[in-house]
Amino acid sequence: MIDIACIIATATIAVASLLTLYRLTRGPGVLDRILALDTLVINTIGLIVVIGLWFRTTMYFETALLFAMVGFVTTVALCKYLLRGNIIE
Amino acid sequence: MVIVEVVISLLVLVGSFFLFVGSLGLAKLPDLMRRLHGPTKATTLGIGSMLIASMLYFWAVEGNPSIHELLITLFLFLTAPVTAQMIAKAHILRETRERKALPDTGRSVGWATLDPAEADERSEVTRTISTP
Numbered sequence: 778m779i780d781i782a783c784i785i786a787t788a789t790i791a792v793a794s795l796l797t798l799y800r801l802t803r804g805p806g807v808l809d810r811i812l813a814l815d816t817l818v819i820n821t822i823g824l825i826v827v828i829g830l831w832f833r834t835t836m837y838f839e840t841a842l843l844f845a846m847v848g849f850v851t852t853v854a855l856c857k858y859l860l861r862g863n864i865i866e
Numbered sequence: 867m868v869i870v871e872v873v874i875s876l877l878v879l880v881g882s883f884f885l886f887v888g889s890l891g892l893a894k895l896p897d898l899m900r901r902l903h904g905p906t907k908a909t910t911l912g913i914g915s916m917l918i919a920s921m922l923y924f925w926a927v928e929g930n931p932s933i934h935e936l937l938i939t940l941f942l943f944l945t946a947p948v949t950a951q952m953i954a955k956a957h958i959l960r961e962t963r964e965r966k967a968l969p970d971t972g973r974s975v976g977w978a979t980l981d982p983a984e985a986d987e988r989s990e991v992t993r994t995i996s997t998p
Binding site for chain 2: 778779781782783785786787789790792793794796797799800806808809811812813815816819820822823826827829830833835838839841842845846849852853856857859860
């Protein structure tokens with residue numbers, strides 16, 4: 778039962794990532810693209826958690842944690858660059 | 867044990883549904899300030915539900931409880947509001963139309979996004995550092 782739920786969840790997250798990619802390519806402003814990248818990272822974390830549940834291994838949690846940290850730092854650095862024209866002052 | 871598996875499957879499905887809703891809101895809503903709602907609220911709910919499912923699985927079925935999921939949940943719940951606020955600040959700074967619609971702050975200092983130098987000068991932290 779968990780396997781079937783994981784397959785359905787993987788398909789749903791794939792469709793969600795496609796919608797995010799649509800916003801990433803079409804987005805009118807640069808901030809729309811930053812928001813789309815952030816959402817794509819969150820979708821990837823969900824996908825990694827589902828795959829870890831599907832393969833019955835705890836090995837992927839470090840990957841999810843790293844994705845969360847790198848995604849946050851990327852978004853904040855891009856926004857900081859747009860705000861102040863500099864990242865580390 | 868069957869009940870636990872049903873609960874885990876439902877949590878995984880609910881989590882993926884909320885991830886989908888967040889991305890749908892990002893793709894469909896007309897304006898950046900409205901687009902911010904979808905990802906930052908629904909995806910934290912989706913990821914939280916998925917991590918609860920994973921924690922429940924490794925605790926109840928496999929028999930070894932892990933705290934990695936709690937770390938990811940804590941980190942995401944701490945960082946999601948910060949990200950949303952940074953994007954909103956940059957949006958207000960870049961769009962002239964948004965800037966004109968802002969109300970007055972009611973103080974001697976303007977919005978921190980719009981005059982950062984003045985706001986930095988008068989802020990509590992800078993004052994305590996600069997005055998000996």
